[in-house]
Every structure is written in C-alpha cells, then in structure tokens.
Amino acid sequence: MADKPDRVVLTEAQKRSRRARSIALALVLGALVILFYIVTLVKGPGVLNRPL
Amino acid sequence: MHATPVAPAGLVSEAGVGDYIALLKPRVMSLVVFTALVGLVIAPGQMHPVIGFTALLCIAIGAGSAGALNMWYDADIDAVMKRTAARPIPRGRITPGEAAGFGLTLAVFAVAVLGLLVSWLAAGLLAFTIFFYVVIYTIWLKRRTPQNIVIGGAAGAFPPVIGWAAVTGGISLEPLLLFLIIFLWTPPHFWALSLLRADDYARARVPMLPVVAGPQATRRQILIYSVLLVPVGMAPWVLGYAGVGYGVTALLAGVLMVALAWRVKVERDGDRAARAARTLFSYSILYLFALFAVLLVEVGLRGAAA
Numbered sequence: 001m002a003d004k005p006d007r008v009v010l011t012e013a014q015k016r017s018r019r020a021r022s023i024a025l026a027l028v029l030g031a032l033v034i035l036f037y038i039v040t041l042v043k044g045p046g047v048l049n050r051p052l
Numbered sequence: 053m054h055a056t057p058v059a060p061a062g063l064v065s066e067a068g069v070g071d072y073i074a075l076l077k078p079r080v081m082s083l084v085v086f087t088a089l090v091g092l093v094i095a096p097g098q099m100h101p102v103i104g105f106t107a108l109l110c111i112a113i114g115a116g117s118a119g120a121l122n123m124w125y126d127a128d129i130d131a132v133m134k135r136t137a138a139r140p141i142p143r144g145r146i147t148p149g150e151a152a153g154f155g156l157t158l159a160v161f162a163v164a165v166l167g168l169l170v171s172w173l174a175a176g177l178l179a180f181t182i183f184f185y186v187v188i189y190t191i192w193l194k195r196r197t198p199q200n201i202v203i204g205g206a207a208g209a210f211p212p213v214i215g216w217a218a219v220t221g222g223i224s225l226e227p228l229l230l231f232l233i234i235f236l237w238t239p240p241h242f243w244a245l246s247l248l249r250a251d252d253y254a255r256a257r258v259p260m261l262p263v264v265a266g267p268q269a270t271r272r273q274i275l276i277y278s279v280l281l282v283p284v285g286m287a288p289w290v291l292g293y294a295g296v297g298y299g300v301t302a303l304l305a306g307v308l309m310v311a312l313a314w315r316v317k318v319e320r321d322g323d324r325a326a327r328a329a330r331t332l333f334s335y336s337i338l339y340l341f342a343l344f345a346v347l348l349v350e351v352g353l354r355g356a357a358a
Binding site: 021030042 | 068114
C-alpha cells in the first residue's frame with residue numbers, strides 16, 4: 001500500500017491562533033444571526049415589502 | 053513513511069484576532085462612529101434604536117474595511133515609518149493578500165447590510181466613502197501630491213452625512229456643515245502630526261506638505277485652515293441649527309485652536325516647536341470631540357424638555 005501523502009503539522013502557536021480566529025469568526029457570525037433576527041422583528045412584515 | 057514537515061512560519065498564519073482588529077484602525081473608527089452618531093441623532097425623524105445601532109455598526113465596519121485596504125496598499129510605506137512599522141502587515145503577522153481579502157469582504161458586507169436593513173442612500177454614501185479613502189486618497193493622491201490629506205480628508209468627513217442619510221433618507225445643509233467642519237479640521241490636525249514626523253514621511257517618500265514645501269509653509273497653512281475653521285465651526289449656530297451653548301463652545305474652542313496654531317507658526321525651532329505641534333495635534337482631537345459632543349448634548353436636552 002502506498003504511503004499517505006505528506007501532511008503539514010501545525011506548530012502550537014499556529015494551532016492556538018487558528019483556534020482563536022475560528023472562535024472569533026463563530027462569535028461574529030452568531031452575532032450577525034441575532035442582529036438579523038432582531039432587525040426582522042423590529043421591521044415587522046414591512047421587511048418583505050420592498051421593490052425588487 | 054515520509055516525515056511530516058512542520059509548517060514553516062509564514063505559510064500558515066499565526067495572526068491573532070488582535071492583528072485583524074488592528075487592521076481596522078480602531079482609533080480612527082471610534083471618531084468615525086462618534087461623528088456618525090451625531091449625524092444620526094441630530095437628524096429629524098424617528099429611528100428604532102436597533103436600526104440606529106445597525107447603521108452605526110455598518111459605518112464602523114465600513115470605516116474599518118477602508119483602514120484594512122489602506123494598510124494593504126501602504127504596507128511598503130508603513131514598513132519604513134516608525135509610527136506604522138508595528139502594523140500587522142509590516143510585522144509579518146498578516147499577508148497583504150489576507151488584508152485585502154479581509155477589507156474587501158467587510159466593505160461589501162457593511163454596504164450591503166446598511167442598504168438592506170437601513171437605507172440605500174446611506175449605503176451608497178458609505179460605499180463612496182470607502183472608495184474615496186482607498187482609491188482616491190490611498191492609491192491616487194497620497195504618493196503624488198502634498199494636498200493628499202486636504203482632498204482625502206473628505207473621506208473622514210462623510211460619516212455624519214451617512215448618519216443623517218440613514219435616518220432621513222436624504223441630505224440637507226446641516227450634515228453638510230458637519231462635513232465641512234471635519235473637512236477643514238483635517239489639514240491642521242494631520243499637518244501638525246506630519247511636522248513631527250517629517251523625517252519619517254521623507255524616508256517613505258510620501259510628499260507630505262512639510263517634506264515638499266518645508267515646515268514654515270506648513271505652519272502657515274495650518275494657521276490659515278485653523279482660522280477658516282472658526283466661522284465654519286460656528287455656522288450651525290449662526291444658521292440656527294444649534295443652540296447658544298454650541299455657539300459659545302465653537303467660538304471659544306475655535307479661538308483656542310487659532311491660538312495654538314499661531315504658537316505652531318511662531319515656535320520654529322527645537323523642542324518648543326515640537327511641543328507646539330504636539331499640543332495642537334492633541335487639542336485638535338478635543339476640539340472636534342467638543343463640538344460634536346455639545347451638539348449631542350443639546351439634542352438630549354431638547355428631548356428631555358419636550
């Protein structure tokens with residue numbers, strides 16, 4: 001069986017910073033979901049009433 | 053079995069969240085948010101606080117995206133200037149490509165969300181502001197003319213107009229006066245800083261006024277713009293858009309601005325000259341903050357009295 005292709009091993013610093021970036025991105029996306037949800041409630045049915 | 057190589061630094065990013073926040077120029081962003089807030093609050097009409105918050109968030113992110121795109125394009129200049137050498141790109145934390153992608157993504161998001169949730173006029177103005185700062189100022193003017201920050205200052209002057217447009221869906225004289233105040237405030241503010249950093253700018257081959265025309269011509273221009281700023285600063289009161297509290301603040305703060313600009317003009321050598329420029333630079337921030345804060349307070353007081 002052929003060897004598996006080479007894989008790059010991340011250093012601890014690279015793993016830590018990638019994890020921090022992933023968490024920040026998740027938080028931002030979560031906040032955006034909440035914001036869009038609240039804005040939809042605030043705007044009411046009118047949010048759908050726009051010229052396309 | 054092949055050995056598993058460790059990823060060389062530079063190929064895999066070690067950039068932290070703080071590096072990406074630094075790309076947004078948070079200090080510039082705070083002034084943008086504040087002036088936009090004033091434009092939003094003094095505008096006639098009602099706006100739900102959540103929509104107002106969304107508008108400010110989009111304006112802040114839009115300003116941040118412009119900062120990131122500025123750092124992408126100016127990475128070569130930033131690397132040779134002491135003031136900017138520690139920014140994420142020259143420090144090697146973020147690649148120019150990552151900064152460009154980050155900035156463009158945020159710009160598109162900020163404009164789209166502002167348009168979809170608040171106002172397409174405000175979104176259009178935000179898009180124009182980002183374009184003006186990145187393309188007109190950063191890419192075109194900054195390396196070509198000593199008038200770079202005079203014309204480029206328009207980008208920093210737009211936020212109150214965007215805030216006003218977010219509420220009213222239009223533009224009128226009041227926000228344009230606020231635009232004019234920031235527009236005329238920018239040259240003395242930045243030239244005071246560039247007097248202190250003339251060597252840096254010369255090394256980076258950026259044709260700032262002290263580098264091209266010399267410190268004396270710069271000091272004269274600082275004084276001229278400071279004098280022009282006083283009546284424009286008072287115009288919202290003169291034209292009846294602001295109360296007497298604002299008028300008095302604008303007058304006193306304006307006179308002090310001119311006095312400090314005069315000191316910059318006459319103190320030409322050594323530490324005293326540097327101190328005068330530094331004082332004017334710091335005071336100019338306070339000047340702008342004071343004028344806009346009084347506008348905010350007056351609206352608050354009117355609201356409380358009604």
